[in-house]
Amino acid sequence: MSNVLRIALVEPNDQNRESLKAMLLGMDTVWLEADCSRYEFYADIIEQTAPDVGVVALDADPERAIELIKELSANAPDTSILAASESTDGHQILRTIRAGADEFLTLPMSAEDLSSALLRVGQQKFGMTDSGSRSCEVIAVAGATGGVGSTSTAVNLGCVLAADSRNSVALIDLDLALGDADVFLDAIPDYTLADVVQNVARLDIQLLKQSLTKHSSGLYLLPRPVELHDTEAITDDSVRKVIGLMKASFTHLIIDLSKTYSSVDMAAIESASHVLLVTQLDLPCLRNVVRLMMSFEEIDGLQNKVEIVVNRAGLDSGQISLKKAKDTLGREIYALLPNDYRTMVEVRNNGVPLITQAPKAAITQAIRDLAAKIQGQTTTDETGEEASAAAGSGGGWKKFWPGATK
Incomplete structure (x- = not known):
């Protein structure tokens, strides 16, 4: 788990409480364990949740709040x-510090002030520093169409990342109707995404871990619901809450999307730090990439997160050349995964990841290279030159879609 601070907040003023909650929820390195609107209930919440940090707003009743801080200092x-x-x-600041407060922050506070205060607390608790703390990398894996290998990419990428002892990695299967990440891992989960969604308001980090299925590779899995009717309770808002909780629990979160690009999928995409769009070098796939990239342009900042991953590269039959695909898309290819049909069928049917079944295979090395690239290590493209995130303004790919040019 990353060094995440669990926080419980008390602020009787509704408007101020919502403002503080929004600020906390926007930080990757904290998890809002609980929020409370009454001073008299807060000590019980602290006892039940045992958070790392308690944030106490004083202004609703300074005398009661300072007494509460003194009580918490003694009992927690x-x-x-x-x-x-x-x-x-x-005088009030001095009384508050003497009562046991570790920090005194002036309202309205900026996100920078709050982050600095929490960093100081983190340094005391975990020895965290600016360079040592880790936020969660959220990697959404999407397919240009069905059958391109997005699930196999997501699962095997997760297993490679989890093999590094410095990482803690989880995978959410967001293909709610037909997802099969559990099949790739030969897992029979006790709980699914539907169970977590129904209880997300009551979950803490420890209960979340107990709701996940841990694979022998170290990868944690949150699978799609078993029954189709269970998908109805899964909304974009509930998925955002689950992602927020899992971001506070892991260094890497991989989300295997469906091919419907529903509001639930888009909520996950917008929460992601990387979006891997898996495609093949054929006309239907590349047309879909164009269509998706045009749609992504409408969401601020999204297109810059999207990277093109070509799967089954080197398949001779009917493939468009890599050069023509890059020229058409107007973007560099982020990663190439070679065609190895026999190996992929074996790992899927055996429910064993590539790093276990075929550790020396070219496809396994390509997944390792992809993992290294996501973690910030420089890789090279097929010409031996360093690959860039994008090339050109993207105007080339618009020629692929009728009526897109202006």
Whole structure:
């Protein structure tokens, strides 16, 4: 698990509480364990959840809040206390610190001030530093059409990342109707995404881990629901909450999307730090890549997160040349995964990942290279030159779609 701080907040003022919650939920290195609107209930919440940090807003009743901090300091010494107030009165600040607060923050606070305070707490608890703390990399794996190998890419990428002891990795199967990530891992899960969604408001990090299925590679799996009717409870909002909780629990989160690009899929895509769009070098796939990239242009910042991964490269029959595909798309190819049909059929039917079944195969090395590239290591393209994220303005690919040029 990454060094994530679990936080419980108390602020009786509804507007201020929502503002603080929004700020906390926007940080990758914290998890909002609980929020409370009454001082009198907060000590019980601290006892039940044992968070790393308690954020106490003073202004609704400064005297009661300071007494609460004194109580928490005595009864919950493992929870660091951050006090927050609009007041800059020196006497009140001194009383608050003497009561046991570790930090005093002035409201309204900026995200930078809050982040700095939490970093100082993290340094005390975990020895975290700016360079040592890790936020979660969320990798959404999408397919240009069905059958291009997006699930095999997602599963095997997850297993390669999980093989590194410095990483903690989870995979969500978001193909709600027909997902088969569990088949690739020969797993029979006790819980599914539907179970987690139904209980996400009550889950903490420990219960979340218990709801996941851990593979021998170290990869944690959250599979799609068993029954089709269970998919109805899974909404874009509930998926965002699950992703938020899992971001606080792992260094890498891989999301295997469906091919419908529904609102649930798009919620996952917008939450991602990388979007791997898996395609093959044939006309239907490349046309779909064009169509998807045109749609992604409509969402701020999304197109810059999308990288093209060509699967089954080297398949001779009917493939468009790599050069023509790059010229048409107006983008570099982020990764090439070679065609190895026999090996892929074996790993799928045996429910064993590539790194176990075929550790020396070219396809396995290509997945390792993809994992290294995602983690920031420089790789080279097929010409031996360093690959860039994109080439040109993207105007070339628009010629592939009727009516797109202006």
